[in-house]
Amino acid sequence: MYDGIVQDLIDEFGRLPGIGPKSAQRIAFHILQSPSFDVSRLSQLLGEVREKVRFCEICGNVSEQDRCSICRDPRRNPALICVVEDAKDVAAIERTREFRGLYHVLGGAISPIAGIGPDDLRITQLMQRLADGSVQEVILATNPNLEGEATATYLSRLLHTLEIRVTRLASGLPVGGDLEYADEVTLGRAFEGRRTL
Protein backbone atom coordinates (compact mmCIF):
# COMPACT_ATOMS: atom_id res chain seq x y z
CA MET A 1 0.00 0.00 0.00
CA TYR A 2 2.92 2.33 0.70
CA ASP A 3 6.15 2.96 -1.14
CA GLY A 4 9.15 0.74 -0.30
CA ILE A 5 10.70 1.51 3.07
CA VAL A 6 7.52 2.63 4.87
CA GLN A 7 5.78 -0.61 3.88
CA ASP A 8 8.89 -2.63 4.77
CA LEU A 9 8.96 -1.00 8.21
CA ILE A 10 5.23 -1.69 8.70
CA ASP A 11 5.76 -5.33 7.69
CA GLU A 12 8.72 -5.67 10.03
CA PHE A 13 6.81 -4.25 13.01
CA GLY A 14 3.88 -6.50 12.08
CA ARG A 15 6.14 -9.50 12.65
CA LEU A 16 6.49 -8.64 16.34
CA PRO A 17 4.12 -10.36 18.79
CA GLY A 18 0.89 -8.53 19.58
CA ILE A 19 1.27 -6.00 16.78
CA GLY A 20 -1.35 -6.23 14.03
CA PRO A 21 -1.25 -4.43 10.66
CA LYS A 22 -3.03 -1.30 11.98
CA SER A 23 -0.74 -0.95 15.00
CA ALA A 24 2.30 -1.53 12.80
CA GLN A 25 1.15 1.25 10.48
CA ARG A 26 0.54 3.59 13.40
CA ILE A 27 4.01 2.89 14.81
CA ALA A 28 5.75 3.35 11.46
CA PHE A 29 4.04 6.70 10.92
CA HIS A 30 4.82 7.78 14.46
CA ILE A 31 8.50 7.06 13.81
CA LEU A 32 8.33 8.89 10.50
CA GLN A 33 6.46 11.93 11.75
CA SER A 34 7.64 12.46 15.34
CA PRO A 35 11.00 14.22 15.36
CA SER A 36 11.16 13.66 19.12
CA PHE A 37 11.33 9.88 18.72
CA ASP A 38 14.96 8.79 18.84
CA VAL A 39 15.27 6.39 15.92
CA SER A 40 19.01 5.92 16.26
CA ARG A 41 18.63 4.87 19.89
CA LEU A 42 16.09 2.14 19.11
CA SER A 43 18.21 1.09 16.16
CA GLN A 44 21.33 0.89 18.33
CA LEU A 45 19.56 -1.03 21.11
CA LEU A 46 18.28 -3.56 18.59
CA GLY A 47 21.84 -4.14 17.48
CA GLU A 48 23.16 -4.42 21.02
CA VAL A 49 20.46 -6.60 22.53
CA ARG A 50 21.38 -9.79 20.70
CA GLU A 51 25.09 -9.04 20.87
CA LYS A 52 25.45 -8.21 24.55
CA VAL A 53 22.53 -9.83 26.29
CA ARG A 54 22.85 -13.50 27.14
CA PHE A 55 21.42 -15.88 29.69
CA CYS A 56 22.76 -16.26 33.23
CA GLU A 57 24.91 -19.40 33.38
CA ILE A 58 23.38 -20.31 36.73
CA CYS A 59 19.68 -19.54 36.57
CA GLY A 60 18.98 -18.82 32.89
CA ASN A 61 17.66 -15.30 33.52
CA VAL A 62 18.63 -12.54 31.06
CA SER A 63 21.89 -10.83 31.85
CA GLU A 64 24.64 -8.76 30.30
CA GLN A 65 27.22 -10.66 32.35
CA ASP A 66 27.92 -14.37 32.83
CA ARG A 67 25.82 -14.28 35.99
CA CYS A 68 22.64 -12.21 36.35
CA SER A 69 22.19 -9.44 38.93
CA ILE A 70 20.05 -11.71 41.14
CA CYS A 71 22.56 -14.58 41.22
CA ARG A 72 25.35 -12.05 41.92
CA ASP A 73 23.45 -10.41 44.80
CA PRO A 74 24.92 -11.66 48.15
CA ARG A 75 21.75 -10.55 50.01
CA ARG A 76 19.61 -13.16 48.24
CA ASN A 77 18.96 -16.43 50.06
CA PRO A 78 20.67 -19.26 48.12
CA ALA A 79 18.75 -21.94 50.05
CA LEU A 80 15.52 -20.99 48.26
CA ILE A 81 15.05 -21.59 44.53
CA CYS A 82 11.97 -20.49 42.63
CA VAL A 83 11.49 -22.40 39.38
CA VAL A 84 9.78 -20.44 36.57
CA GLU A 85 9.07 -21.08 32.92
CA ASP A 86 10.40 -17.85 31.49
CA ALA A 87 12.68 -14.90 32.30
CA LYS A 88 9.60 -12.65 32.10
CA ASP A 89 8.22 -14.56 35.10
CA VAL A 90 11.32 -13.59 37.11
CA ALA A 91 10.49 -9.91 36.54
CA ALA A 92 6.84 -10.51 37.51
CA ILE A 93 7.84 -12.15 40.80
CA GLU A 94 10.51 -9.51 41.51
CA ARG A 95 7.82 -6.84 41.24
CA THR A 96 5.98 -8.42 44.19
CA ARG A 97 9.09 -7.93 46.42
CA GLU A 98 7.91 -11.04 48.30
CA PHE A 99 10.68 -13.41 47.31
CA ARG A 100 14.32 -13.00 48.33
CA GLY A 101 15.74 -16.32 47.12
CA LEU A 102 17.19 -17.27 43.74
CA TYR A 103 15.53 -18.36 40.51
CA HIS A 104 15.77 -21.12 37.96
CA VAL A 105 14.38 -20.43 34.48
CA LEU A 106 13.29 -23.61 32.70
CA GLY A 107 12.90 -22.00 29.31
CA GLY A 108 9.34 -23.25 28.77
CA ALA A 109 6.99 -25.96 30.02
CA ILE A 110 6.36 -29.58 29.14
CA SER A 111 3.90 -29.65 26.24
CA PRO A 112 3.42 -32.82 24.18
CA ILE A 113 1.34 -30.83 21.66
CA ALA A 114 4.16 -28.33 21.03
CA GLY A 115 6.68 -31.21 21.11
CA ILE A 116 8.42 -29.90 24.24
CA GLY A 117 9.59 -32.64 26.58
CA PRO A 118 11.59 -32.54 29.85
CA ASP A 119 14.86 -32.76 27.88
CA ASP A 120 14.10 -29.46 26.15
CA LEU A 121 13.97 -27.64 29.49
CA ARG A 122 16.80 -26.63 31.82
CA ILE A 123 16.02 -29.48 34.23
CA THR A 124 19.50 -31.06 34.24
CA GLN A 125 20.94 -27.69 35.26
CA LEU A 126 18.39 -27.49 38.07
CA MET A 127 19.37 -30.92 39.38
CA GLN A 128 23.05 -29.89 39.28
CA ARG A 129 22.25 -26.82 41.39
CA LEU A 130 20.49 -29.02 43.94
CA ALA A 131 23.21 -31.67 44.05
CA ASP A 132 25.32 -30.18 46.88
CA GLY A 133 22.41 -30.23 49.34
CA SER A 134 22.53 -26.54 50.25
CA VAL A 135 19.08 -25.78 48.85
CA GLN A 136 16.27 -26.26 51.37
CA GLU A 137 13.19 -25.41 49.34
CA VAL A 138 12.22 -25.40 45.68
CA ILE A 139 9.13 -23.34 44.85
CA LEU A 140 7.48 -24.48 41.64
CA ALA A 141 6.15 -21.30 40.06
CA THR A 142 5.27 -22.60 36.60
CA ASN A 143 2.01 -21.23 35.15
CA PRO A 144 -1.28 -22.56 36.59
CA ASN A 145 -2.32 -23.99 33.20
CA LEU A 146 -2.13 -27.47 31.66
CA GLU A 147 1.53 -27.28 30.61
CA GLY A 148 2.66 -25.53 33.78
CA GLU A 149 0.85 -28.04 36.00
CA ALA A 150 2.31 -30.98 34.05
CA THR A 151 5.78 -29.49 34.45
CA ALA A 152 5.26 -28.93 38.18
CA THR A 153 4.02 -32.52 38.64
CA TYR A 154 7.00 -33.87 36.68
CA LEU A 155 9.47 -31.81 38.69
CA SER A 156 7.90 -32.60 42.06
CA ARG A 157 8.23 -36.35 41.35
CA LEU A 158 11.83 -35.86 40.31
CA LEU A 159 12.66 -33.71 43.35
CA HIS A 160 11.02 -36.00 45.89
CA THR A 161 14.02 -38.31 45.54
CA LEU A 162 16.08 -35.52 47.15
CA GLU A 163 15.77 -34.27 50.73
CA ILE A 164 14.30 -30.94 49.65
CA ARG A 165 11.00 -29.28 50.46
CA VAL A 166 9.02 -28.81 47.24
CA THR A 167 6.19 -26.26 47.17
CA ARG A 168 3.80 -24.90 44.58
CA LEU A 169 2.36 -21.36 44.34
CA ALA A 170 -1.21 -21.15 45.70
CA SER A 171 -4.12 -21.16 43.28
CA GLY A 172 -7.25 -19.26 44.23
CA LEU A 173 -9.32 -16.17 43.63
CA PRO A 174 -7.36 -13.24 42.25
CA VAL A 175 -7.27 -10.28 44.65
CA GLY A 176 -9.78 -7.65 43.61
CA GLY A 177 -11.68 -10.29 41.62
CA ASP A 178 -15.33 -11.17 41.82
CA LEU A 179 -16.42 -14.57 43.14
CA GLU A 180 -19.41 -14.59 40.81
CA TYR A 181 -17.18 -14.39 37.75
CA ALA A 182 -14.52 -16.85 38.88
CA ASP A 183 -14.34 -20.01 36.78
CA GLU A 184 -15.27 -23.21 38.58
CA VAL A 185 -11.75 -24.65 38.58
CA THR A 186 -10.31 -21.52 40.23
CA LEU A 187 -13.18 -21.42 42.72
CA GLY A 188 -12.66 -25.12 43.47
CA ARG A 189 -8.96 -24.47 44.10
CA ALA A 190 -9.85 -21.56 46.38
CA PHE A 191 -11.96 -23.96 48.48
CA GLU A 192 -9.24 -26.61 48.57
CA GLY A 193 -6.65 -24.07 49.69
CA ARG A 194 -8.85 -22.26 52.24
CA ARG A 195 -7.09 -20.92 55.33
CA THR A 196 -8.19 -20.75 58.96
CA LEU A 197 -8.67 -17.14 60.07
Place this chain on the structure above:
Amino acid sequence: MYDGIVQDLIDEFGRLPGIGPKSAQRIAFHILQSPSFDVSRLSQLLGEVREKVRFCEICGNVSEQDRCSICRDPRRNPALICVVEDAKDVAAIERTREFRGLYHVLGGAISPIAGIGPDDLRITQLMQRLADGSVQEVILATNPNLEGEATATYLSRLLHTLEIRVTRLASGLPVGGDLEYADEVTLGRAFEGRRTL
Protein backbone atom coordinates in the same frame (compact mmCIF):
# COMPACT_ATOMS: atom_id res chain seq x y z
CA MET B 1 13.45 -4.65 36.59
CA TYR B 2 15.90 -6.01 34.02
CA ASP B 3 19.58 -5.42 33.44
CA GLY B 4 20.61 -2.48 31.23
CA ILE B 5 19.97 -3.08 27.54
CA VAL B 6 16.90 -5.30 27.91
CA GLN B 7 15.21 -2.66 30.09
CA ASP B 8 16.34 0.10 27.72
CA LEU B 9 14.83 -1.77 24.79
CA ILE B 10 11.57 -2.32 26.71
CA ASP B 11 11.46 1.40 27.57
CA GLU B 12 12.13 2.39 23.98
CA PHE B 13 9.36 0.14 22.62
CA GLY B 14 7.08 1.48 25.34
CA ARG B 15 7.48 4.95 23.84
CA LEU B 16 5.78 3.85 20.63
CA PRO B 17 2.04 4.51 20.28
CA GLY B 18 -0.28 1.69 21.41
CA ILE B 19 2.47 -0.29 23.14
CA GLY B 20 2.11 -0.60 26.92
CA PRO B 21 4.76 -1.90 29.33
CA LYS B 22 3.62 -5.55 29.02
CA SER B 23 3.60 -5.50 25.22
CA ALA B 24 6.99 -3.78 25.20
CA GLN B 25 8.38 -6.53 27.43
CA ARG B 26 6.88 -9.23 25.23
CA ILE B 27 8.38 -7.65 22.11
CA ALA B 28 11.82 -7.20 23.67
CA PHE B 29 11.91 -10.85 24.75
CA HIS B 30 10.68 -11.98 21.36
CA ILE B 31 13.57 -10.11 19.74
CA LEU B 32 15.98 -11.56 22.27
CA GLN B 33 14.79 -15.14 22.08
CA SER B 34 13.67 -15.66 18.46
CA PRO B 35 16.69 -16.30 16.26
CA SER B 36 14.38 -16.10 13.22
CA PHE B 37 13.59 -12.43 13.85
CA ASP B 38 15.87 -10.31 11.69
CA VAL B 39 17.12 -7.63 14.09
CA SER B 40 19.54 -6.08 11.63
CA ARG B 41 16.77 -5.60 9.08
CA LEU B 42 14.51 -3.71 11.51
CA SER B 43 17.51 -1.75 12.70
CA GLN B 44 18.46 -0.82 9.14
CA LEU B 45 14.90 0.16 8.18
CA LEU B 46 14.67 2.43 11.23
CA GLY B 47 17.80 4.19 10.03
CA GLU B 48 16.56 4.49 6.46
CA VAL B 49 12.99 5.54 7.11
CA ARG B 50 13.78 9.05 8.32
CA GLU B 51 16.64 9.44 5.89
CA LYS B 52 14.97 8.36 2.66
CA VAL B 53 11.25 8.81 3.21
CA ARG B 54 9.86 12.30 2.72
CA PHE B 55 6.53 13.81 1.75
CA CYS B 56 5.29 14.19 -1.82
CA GLU B 57 5.82 17.79 -2.93
CA ILE B 58 2.38 17.80 -4.58
CA CYS B 59 -0.01 15.97 -2.28
CA GLY B 60 1.91 15.50 0.98
CA ASN B 61 1.64 11.69 0.94
CA VAL B 62 4.68 9.67 2.05
CA SER B 63 7.15 8.93 -0.71
CA GLU B 64 10.74 7.99 -1.36
CA GLN B 65 10.81 10.32 -4.35
CA ASP B 66 9.89 14.00 -4.79
CA ARG B 67 6.48 12.91 -6.02
CA CYS B 68 4.56 9.94 -4.61
CA SER B 69 3.54 6.91 -6.65
CA ILE B 70 -0.07 8.14 -6.89
CA CYS B 71 0.85 11.63 -8.18
CA ARG B 72 3.25 9.98 -10.67
CA ASP B 73 0.62 7.53 -11.96
CA PRO B 74 -0.70 8.77 -15.36
CA ARG B 75 -3.80 6.56 -15.03
CA ARG B 76 -5.11 8.58 -12.07
CA ASN B 77 -7.71 11.26 -12.82
CA PRO B 78 -6.15 14.70 -12.05
CA ALA B 79 -9.57 16.43 -12.15
CA LEU B 80 -10.56 14.75 -8.86
CA ILE B 81 -8.85 15.59 -5.57
CA CYS B 82 -9.65 13.84 -2.33
CA VAL B 83 -8.62 15.87 0.73
CA VAL B 84 -7.58 13.82 3.78
CA GLU B 85 -6.10 14.62 7.16
CA ASP B 86 -3.28 12.12 7.18
CA ALA B 87 -1.17 9.94 4.88
CA LYS B 88 -2.64 6.90 6.67
CA ASP B 89 -6.05 7.95 5.32
CA VAL B 90 -4.66 7.74 1.77
CA ALA B 91 -3.80 4.08 2.36
CA ALA B 92 -7.26 3.43 3.86
CA ILE B 93 -9.01 4.91 0.81
CA GLU B 94 -6.66 3.14 -1.61
CA ARG B 95 -7.66 -0.17 -0.05
CA THR B 96 -11.28 0.42 -1.11
CA ARG B 97 -10.17 0.66 -4.79
CA GLU B 98 -13.14 3.03 -5.27
CA PHE B 99 -11.21 6.21 -5.92
CA ARG B 100 -9.04 6.82 -8.97
CA GLY B 101 -8.29 10.53 -8.56
CA LEU B 102 -5.46 12.25 -6.67
CA TYR B 103 -5.09 13.14 -2.99
CA HIS B 104 -4.22 16.12 -0.88
CA VAL B 105 -2.94 15.44 2.64
CA LEU B 106 -3.65 18.32 5.03
CA GLY B 107 -1.37 17.06 7.79
CA GLY B 108 -4.07 17.26 10.47
CA ALA B 109 -7.39 18.95 11.17
CA ILE B 110 -8.43 22.29 12.61
CA SER B 111 -8.50 21.95 16.40
CA PRO B 112 -8.61 25.03 18.63
CA ILE B 113 -8.01 22.79 21.67
CA ALA B 114 -4.79 21.37 20.22
CA GLY B 115 -3.86 24.83 18.92
CA ILE B 116 -4.07 23.77 15.25
CA GLY B 117 -5.47 26.46 12.97
CA PRO B 118 -5.92 26.60 9.16
CA ASP B 119 -2.41 28.03 8.76
CA ASP B 120 -0.91 24.87 10.27
CA LEU B 121 -2.45 22.70 7.53
CA ARG B 122 -1.47 22.36 3.87
CA ILE B 123 -4.37 24.55 2.72
CA THR B 124 -2.31 27.10 0.76
CA GLN B 125 -0.81 24.23 -1.24
CA LEU B 126 -4.33 22.93 -1.94
CA MET B 127 -5.46 26.33 -3.22
CA GLN B 128 -2.38 26.47 -5.48
CA ARG B 129 -3.28 23.08 -6.96
CA LEU B 130 -6.80 24.33 -7.70
CA ALA B 131 -5.68 27.69 -9.17
CA ASP B 132 -5.39 26.59 -12.82
CA GLY B 133 -9.03 25.47 -13.00
CA SER B 134 -8.34 21.90 -14.17
CA VAL B 135 -9.80 20.29 -11.04
CA GLN B 136 -13.52 19.60 -11.26
CA GLU B 137 -14.30 18.10 -7.89
CA VAL B 138 -12.80 18.22 -4.42
CA ILE B 139 -13.94 15.43 -2.09
CA LEU B 140 -13.56 16.37 1.57
CA ALA B 141 -12.63 13.13 3.32
CA THR B 142 -11.59 14.49 6.71
CA ASN B 143 -12.71 12.38 9.67
CA PRO B 144 -16.40 12.47 10.65
CA ASN B 145 -15.56 13.92 14.10
CA LEU B 146 -15.56 17.43 15.55
CA GLU B 147 -12.17 18.49 14.15
CA GLY B 148 -12.70 16.81 10.79
CA GLU B 149 -16.16 18.39 10.36
CA ALA B 150 -14.82 21.83 11.32
CA THR B 151 -12.04 21.44 8.75
CA ALA B 152 -14.49 20.31 6.07
CA THR B 153 -16.78 23.28 6.81
CA TYR B 154 -13.84 25.70 6.69
CA LEU B 155 -12.60 24.25 3.39
CA SER B 156 -16.03 24.15 1.77
CA ARG B 157 -16.52 27.88 2.48
CA LEU B 158 -13.09 28.63 1.07
CA LEU B 159 -13.66 26.49 -2.03
CA HIS B 160 -17.10 27.88 -2.82
CA THR B 161 -15.39 31.02 -4.14
CA LEU B 162 -13.99 28.81 -6.92
CA GLU B 163 -16.01 27.10 -9.66
CA ILE B 164 -15.38 23.64 -8.26
CA ARG B 165 -17.79 20.97 -7.07
CA VAL B 166 -17.14 20.28 -3.36
CA THR B 167 -18.42 17.03 -1.86
CA ARG B 168 -18.17 15.31 1.51
CA LEU B 169 -18.02 11.56 2.23
CA ALA B 170 -21.39 10.14 3.30
CA SER B 171 -22.10 9.56 6.97
CA GLY B 172 -24.41 6.72 7.94
CA LEU B 173 -24.60 3.22 9.36
CA PRO B 174 -21.43 1.19 8.98
CA VAL B 175 -21.90 -1.86 6.72
CA GLY B 176 -22.33 -4.98 8.82
CA GLY B 177 -23.30 -2.83 11.80
CA ASP B 178 -26.40 -3.13 13.94
CA LEU B 179 -29.04 -0.38 13.91
CA GLU B 180 -29.82 -1.01 17.57
CA TYR B 181 -26.27 -0.19 18.61
CA ALA B 182 -25.74 2.84 16.35
CA ASP B 183 -25.32 6.13 18.22
CA GLU B 184 -28.09 8.66 17.67
CA VAL B 185 -25.94 11.08 15.67
CA THR B 186 -24.93 8.38 13.19
CA LEU B 187 -28.51 7.11 12.96
CA GLY B 188 -29.71 10.69 12.42
CA ARG B 189 -27.17 11.14 9.62
CA ALA B 190 -28.32 7.86 8.07
CA PHE B 191 -31.90 9.25 7.94
CA GLU B 192 -30.75 12.57 6.49
CA GLY B 193 -28.75 10.83 3.79
CA ARG B 194 -31.37 8.17 2.95
CA ARG B 195 -31.54 7.09 -0.70
CA THR B 196 -34.50 6.18 -2.89
CA LEU B 197 -34.47 2.51 -3.86
